[in-house]
Amino acid sequence: MNDNDTHSDSGLAPRLARMKFRAWHRGTREADYMFGCFFDTRHTGWDEAALDWFERLLEEDDVDVMAWALGTQPVPQAFTGAEMDAMRRLDYVDIPR
Known part of the structure; x- marks a missing residue:
């Protein structure tokens, strides 16, 4: 996380740090990139x-x-909405080569 993050001054830094760690340490490379x-x-x-x-x-x-994002399983109601729509586009995944 960098100092320019919108949330860094709002007391959310520890929460965001935990989320970032959990997002990047899923257990498989594919899940790490997706999350x-x-x-x-x-x-x-x-x-x-x-x-x-x-x-x-x-x-x-x-x-x-991953199945929800790839469209191979329906998304549960609790996760539908704008963020899941963005996740399903998969345009955010930048895999270093």
Whole structure:
């Protein structure tokens, strides 16, 4: 996280640091890129509801979330909305080569 993050001065820095760590340490490279890149590109614009949404998403099984994002399984109602729509675009994944 850098000093320019919108949330850094709002007392959310420890919460964001935990989310970033959990997003980038899923257990598989594919899940790390899906969760980690999504967090990195989206978190600065999140309000409290979006932060809560992402924290709940981090509690879900990676295989399920990846299936929702790839469109191979329906997204549960609790996770539908603008953030899941953004996740399903997959345009945030930047895989270093």
